[in-house]
Amino acid sequence: MVKYLSYLLFSLILIFLHQSFFASIVPDANINIIIVFLVFVTFVWGLDASFYFAIFIGYLQGFYSYLPFGTFIPVYLAIIVLVDYLHRQIFINFTFSTNLLLIIISTLFYNILLLILAFFLYLVRITQVSINLDKIYFSNLIWLTIDNLILSSLIYVVASAIFRKMNLTILIKR
Numbered sequence: 001m002v003k004y005l006s007y008l009l010f011s012l013i014l015i016f017l018h019q020s021f022f023a024s025i026v027p028d029a030n031i032n033i034i035i036v037f038l039v040f041v042t043f044v045w046g047l048d049a050s051f052y053f054a055i056f057i058g059y060l061q062g063f064y065s066y067l068p069f070g071t072f073i074p075v076y077l078a079i080i081v082l083v084d085y086l087h088r089q090i091f092i093n094f095t096f097s098t099n100l101l102l103i104i105i106s107t108l109f110y111n112i113l114l115l116i117l118a119f120f121l122y123l124v125r126i127t128q129v130s131i132n133l134d135k136i137y138f139s140n141l142i143w144l145t146i147d148n149l150i151l152s153s154l155i156y157v158v159a160s161a162i163f164r165k166m167n168l169t170i171l172i173k174r
Contacts, residue, residue: 004052011056019064030140031147032107034061038076039106040155042083043099050080066129067121075113079106096156103152107145 018033034057042050058073065072083102091098114131121127131137 007049007052008056011053011060015057015060015064030143031151032110032144033151034076035079035106035110036103036148036152036155038080039083039099039102040152040159042080043087043094043102044159047080047084050084051077054080066127067118068126071117071121075110075117078113079110082106082109094160096153096160099152099156100149103148104145107148108141111141111144 014034014037022031022033038050038054038057041053054076055073058076059070061072061076062069083106086102086105087098091101115133118127118129118131122130
């Protein structure tokens with residue numbers, strides 16, 4: 001029970017950082033620490049831990065979204081399932097390039113899922129918000145991918161240094 005409460009507390013802190021801190025310091029809020037975190041947790045600790053984080057983060061993200069409540073949960077679950085599948089079947093090692101490729105794939109997959117979901121909800125008249133696919137959207141998508149890569153690179157370098165320095169390879173369940 002303490003483990004799940006700590007997951008919920010960490011998810012709440014992550015949502016706070018994503019919605020307030022990073023949204024105010026990064027231009028146009030072009031960084032998604034949630035995607036980077038979910039990929040990293042799936043990459044390091046596997047699908048079990050990332051499943052709980054995806055549920056908690058998706059639930060909390062629903063409070064701040066223009067989409068109906070609960071729509072982020074399946075999006076985040078789809079992302080962690082994709083990352084876990086790619087990591088188990090294609091990218092089987094814990095390398096820097098694998099981490100970067102998974103961040104690129106998951107960022108693009110996240111945006112495609114949100115576009116499809118927003119378009120579907122607009123078609124069935126659940127929301128009145130439509131997304132315009134123009135130069136600004138694609139420019140922001142490119143910057144989002146670049147910023148996610150930078151953040152993921154920093155997290156990977158720090159995490160691998162900590163794992164090496166303190167011999168914490170037992171924490172990696174793969």
